[in-house]
Amino acid sequence: MKARTVQWGALAAAAALSMGLLACGPKYSPRISVKTAPAKAGRIVRNVEFSGVLVPNHTVNIFAKLAGIATAVTKDVGDKVFAGQLLVQIDTRELNAQLAVAEAAAQGVGDQAVQVKNGMETARLNLEMAQRSYERTKTLLDTKVVTQSQLDDAQTKLDLAKTAFDNSNRQYQTITGSGLAQAEAQANFIKVQISNSTITSPISGIVTNRNINPGEITSMSSPLLSIADVSILKLQGNVSQDDVVRINVGGKVTVVVDALSTESYAGRIEQVGPIAAATGQYFPVVVSLKNDGKLLAGMTAKASFTWTGADGIVVPVSAVRDNQDGHASVFVVSDGKVHARKVSLGPRSDSEVQVISGLSDAEVVAVSNVSALVDGMEVAQ
Helix, strand or coil, X not given: CHHHHHHHHHXXXXXXXXXHHHXXXXXXXXXXXXXXXXXXXXXXXXXXXXXXXXXXXXXXXXXXXXXXXXXXXXXXXXXXXXXXXXXXXXXXXXXXXXXXXXXXXXXXXXXXXXXXXXXXXXXXXXXXXXXXXXXXXXXXXXXXXXXXXXXXXXXXXXXXXXHHHHHHHHHHHXXXXXXXXXXXXXXXXXXXXXXXXXXXXXXXXXXXXXXXXCCXXXXXXXXXXXXXXXXXXXXXXXXXXXXXXXXXXXXXEEEEEHHHCCCCXXXXXXXXXXXXXXXXXXXXXXXXEECCCCCCCCCEEEEEEEEECCCEEEEEHHHCEECCCCCEEEEEEECCEEEEEEEEEEEXXXXXXXXXXXXXXXXXXXXXXXXXXXXXXXXXX
């Protein structure tokens, strides 16, 4: 019992000593430690990258203008073709027979026109003779050599000659006009149909699809083949609204194909979409690049370009705090304290941001623990 009393007494004495030391010691409030960096003059250098899939420069579907039996199909999927090269030949035996008939009909109309022209020439000579006869008879009537009935007879012959000439002239005009034209048009139409039987490639490229075989009947409503121009490939990606304003059609970019990551290709900006894509504040951009023979449509690739901003004041991105009021601020470190400063920001890179207003060159700002700082707080550097 006596030993336990001594033990409790020792513990009470130690506690009292500890309380006394705490009461006598100085009050201590630890300072937040921050890292700092100077605001400096410089430019923002930003690397922009977007990815996509390589697609052909353009693809052409080949349709037939004539329904008929394909006698030859010269190309298959994967084959290279050149502009003007034969792809499909359609049987023209029936058309050739129709052309022979049409040309014979046109020739018959032409022969008829020659006959009518000869008849018209005869009618013209008869008219001239009747006209002269009438004029002589009229002159003799004044001298009483001929009678009135003879003059009337000459007038009748003249009228008949005029009618005959007019009829032959109208017949000639009809035959050489609509008749001959219709016959020749029919022949020309068949010639066009025959020319449509030979189907050639409008572009140089590679056959990507084939839907016709020799012996099958060509359809005019579905493509026979598809040709893709892969000499130029296109890459489409999306760029943010902050970066799209710095892109111009004709600008240069660097393209790296994922399957050929050790090589890079020079690309050219072909299109910049005027309307944001469905993903939000991102705009479609199309890049073209020449195919050196190693690239295939469907490969994935990345395009990148670098832009440099104007001269200004730059600070590390970590120095900026976005406030709830929508404004940004930094904390300027001076005499062991931090002072909040509202700033207006410009473009930024992954590590730095440009300060348009609110900060001067060489001022020192906090770049760590920024979210824990308040205006006027003492800090340790």
